[in-house]
Amino acid sequence: NSEVFQSKNRILVGPNLNSIIKSLVAVNVLAVIGLLVRSAVWLDHAFPDTKKKCMDANHYFCLVSNMWILFFFTCNHFWHLVYAIEAYMVSNNKELNTGLKVFVGWFIPIFLTASAAVVVYYQGFNLCFSLTTPKSYIVYILFLCPVVIVMLANPIIFYQAGKSAKRALIWHYGRYTSSERKLVDAIHTKFYLILVIYFLCWIPNLVNAGLLLRSKSAASSFIPDDKSILAFFILMAVSNPLQAVLAALVFWGLPNTNQLRLNIFSQSEVGYGSSSGSSIINRSGLSAHSGLSTGSESEPLISYRQKTMF
Secondary structure, eight states, X not given: OXXXXXXXTOOSOSHHHHHHHHHHHHHHHHHHHHHHHHHHHHTTTOOOOTTOSSOOHHHHHHHXXXXXXXXXXXXXXXXXXXXXXXXXXXXXTOOOOHHHHHIIIIIHHHHHHHHHHHHHHTTOTTOTTOOOHHHHHHHHHHHHHHHHHXXXXXXXXXXXXXXXXXXXXXXXXXXXXXXHHHHHHHHHHHHHHHHHHHHHHHHHHHHHHHHHHHHHOTTOSOOOOHHHHHHHHHHHHHHHHHHHXXXXXXXXOOOSSSSSOOOTTXXXXXXXXXXXXXXXXXXXXXXXXXXXXXSOTTSOSBOOOOOOOO
C-alpha cells in the first residue's frame, strides 16, 4: 500500500488478487532467506556427517533448513496456480473461496513437504538427504510435479482469463476502442511476463533433475558429466532466488519514479464502474493529462460485479 508502488503499470491488482500477491512475495522471500542462511552455514563446512549414528546440531540444521526451503518454494508454485485461477474467476464476476485458496496455497505444500520428509528420514534423521535412487525419484516427483502443473495449467488459465476480461469490457462499455484494447493488451503482457519469469526460473530445475536421474540410472545410454550437472546447479542457484525479485516486480509493478515508469496508459481515459458504487474497471485512477496516479491501490483494476437491477 506504499505510495511508491502506485505506478501506472499496476494492472490486475485488487483486494482478492492483492492478498495472493502478498502471499507469493512472502513465500519467495522466506525461501530465499532459508537458502541464504543454509549457504552461509555450509560455506563454513558445517555439513552433517551421514556416518554418525546420533543426531548433532549439523543434522538438525540440515533437516530444518531443507524442509524450510522445500516448503516455501512448494508454496510458491501453488500460489502461482491460485493467482491464475483467481484472475480467471474475477474476470468472470466470481471469487475463489478463501478456504480453498488457503488449502491449495498452504495445506497441499505441507502435505507434500511432510511426504518428502518421511521418504528421506524414515530410516533415521541422521541421513540428511543421503538419497538412494528410488528415494531420489520420489523426492523429485514431489517437488517438481507442482512446477510441471503450473507450467501446463497457467498458460491455459491465463488465456481464458484474458478472453473473459475482453468480453467483460465490451459488456460494460458497449464498445471496444483503442482504450479498451490497450487495457487488454496490458493484461496479456502481464500474463506473458508472469509465465516467462516462472519458466526461466524453474526450467533449470527440471533439466537438472533429468540429468541427475540419468546419472544414477545404470541402464541409461547417456550419462551426463559432472560439469554439466554443476553448471545447472549454478544456474539454479541464480534463477531460483531471483524469482523473488522478478515476481515482486511483475506482480506489483515498478516503483513510481520518473526513471522507472511504464507509460502503458499515458493516453488512456479513466474508466470507472456503475453508479451503484461497484468498480467494474478501474485503471489505477490514472489521469491522462497529469500522468500521475490518483487512485487508491485498494481499488481493483479488474473487479467485476453484477449490476444491481431495480
